[in-house]
Amino acid sequence: MASFQTAERHSALVTTDNVLHQRHMIAYHSASQSIGGYVLEVGCGEGYGMELLAPKATKYLAVDKFPTHINPQLPDFKKITFRQMNVPPFDGLDDNLFDYIVSFQVIEHIEDDEFFVRELYRVLKPGGKLILTTPNIQMSLTRNPWHVREYTPTQLKNLVAGIFNQVELKGVFGNAKVMEYYEANKKSVRKFTRLDIFNLQYRLPRRFLQIPYDILNRMNRQKLHKSNTSLSSDVGLIDYFLAEANEQCLDLFIIAQKKNN
Numbered sequence: 001m002a003s004f005q006t007a008e009r010h011s012a013l014v015t016t017d018n019v020l021h022q023r024h025m026i027a028y029h030s031a032s033q034s035i036g037g038y039v040l041e042v043g044c045g046e047g048y049g050m051e052l053l054a055p056k057a058t059k060y061l062a063v064d065k066f067p068t069h070i071n072p073q074l075p076d077f078k079k080i081t082f083r084q085m086n087v088p089p090f091d092g093l094d095d096n097l098f099d100y101i102v103s104f105q106v107i108e109h110i111e112d113d114e115f116f117v118r119e120l121y122r123v124l125k126p127g128g129k130l131i132l133t134t135p136n137i138q139m140s141l142t143r144n145p146w147h148v149r150e151y152t153p154t155q156l157k158n159l160v161a162g163i164f165n166q167v168e169l170k171g172v173f174g175n176a177k178v179m180e181y182y183e184a185n186k187k188s189v190r191k192f193t194r195l196d197i198f199n200l201q202y203r204l205p206r207r208f209l210q211i212p213y214d215i216l217n218r219m220n221r222q223k224l225h226k227s228n229t230s231l232s233s234d235v236g237l238i239d240y241f242l243a244e245a246n247e248q249c250l251d252l253f254i255i256a257q258k259k260n261n
Contacts, residue, residue: 015225015232015233016218016221016222016224016225016232017221018232018233018235019178019181019232019235020221021048022235022236022237022239022240023172023174023178023240023250023251024104024105024133025048025049025052025237026172026237026240026241026242027049027102027104027131027133027172027251027253028048028049028052028053028102028104029052029237030131030242030253031052031053031100031102031131032052032053032056034100034129034131035053035056035057035099035100035102035129035131036056036057036058036099036100037057037058037059037098037099037100038057038058038059038060038061038097038098038099038100039053039054039056039057039059039060039061039098039099039100039101039102040061040062040063040093040097040098040100040101040102040123041053041060041061041062041063041101041102041103042063042087042101042102042103042106042120043063043064043065043103043104043105043106043109044062044063044064044068044082045064045068046068047062047068047069047070047071047082049102049104050062050070050071050074050076050080051074053102054074054076054079054080055075055076057076057079057100058079059079059081060076060079060080060081061080061081061082061083061098062080062081062082062083063082063083063084063085063087063090064082064084064085065084065085065086065087066084067084068082068084070082087110087116087119088110088112088115088116088118088119089115089119090119090122090123093123094123095122095123096122096123096124096125096126097123097124097125098123098124098125098128099124099125099128099129100128100129100130100131101120101123101124101128101129101130101131101132102130102131102132103120103130103131103132103133104132104133105133105134105135105251106132106134107132107134108134108135108144108147108148108149108150108151109146109147109148110148111148113148113149113159114159114162114163117159117160117163117164118163120132121163121164121258124258125258126258126259126260126261127257127258127259127260128257128258129255129256129257129258130160130164130254130255130256130257130258131253131254131255132160132253132254132256133172133251133252133253133254134150134151134156134251134252135147135150135151135250135251135252136150136151136152136153136171136245136247136249136250136251136252137150137151137152138152138153138247138248139182139247139248139249139250141185141186141189141190142189142192142193142201143201143202143209144213145201145206145207145208145209145210145213146206146210146213146214148206151252152247153169153171153245153246153247153249153252156169156252156254157169157254160254160256161256164256164257164258165257165258165259166256166257166259167254167255167256167257168254168255168256169244169245169252169253169254170242170243170244170245170249170252170253170254170255171242171243171244171245171246171248171249171250171251171252171253172240172241172242172249172250172251172252172253173240173241173242173243173248173249173250174235174239174240174241174250175239175240175241177231177234177235177239178235178239178240178250180231181224181228181231181232181235182250184224184227184228184231185220185224188220188223188224189220192216192220
């Protein structure tokens with residue numbers, strides 16, 4: 001299935017994706033406050049975060065398993081290189097290469113997550129930093145069959161801290177407007193999942209569930225938008241914030257630093 005067809009990929013141009021899109025953009029906005037030098041983005045998707053991050057970099061390498069068109073109208077277009085690859089490993093990338101790595105909503109798709117984190121560590125320069133996000137499983141409303149796994153705050157921190165020297169764990173939270181949408185979404189999702197009397201969402205292999213999940217996910221977003229258009233349309237970046245992670249954060253936000261030699 002092409003990348004743009006799945007509900008895992010979202011777009012600022014799709015109104016029903018707005019709440020999810022803004023939730024993901026807070027990670028880019030926060031990272032843009034600190035990054036610099038040679039930057040690697042792992043899992044760049046449609047490239048919507050480059051406009052925020054590339055101006056802060058001296059060079060910018062974006063990688064994704066699917067082809068990505070880099071908008072030549074971006075003001076820092078000449079800084080950006082795209083490379084299509086499946087990771088891990090990071091084939092062709094030298095040790096100690098990048099000042100910063102950003103990887104948002106990727107690790108949950110990786111079979112060998114420890115190897116993935118070790119590869120991120122390998123290609124970072126000494127003193128370099130990784131900024132990584134992933135969903136908080138304790139706030140997930142159902143199984144996502146596109147994800148190999150999801151993490152609790154403790155699980156993610158332990159994984160990264162087993163490889164990196166300094167690890168800070170934050171969480172992405174939403175204000176009352178975001179949480180009103182979340183509760184409406186939870187109620188709507190339960191109408192679907194209560195039909196799963198045999199608990200097949202957890203018993204069947206992921207690949208059998210991906211297409212049905214994707215169709216229902218899109219239908220649900222459209223239903224939520226139709227029932228409260230102003231809420232789903234009006235949520236913006238300002239409605240999300242970072243704070244110390246806990247069980248109620250929507251996403252986990254890791255900042256990890258590689259030890260200086």
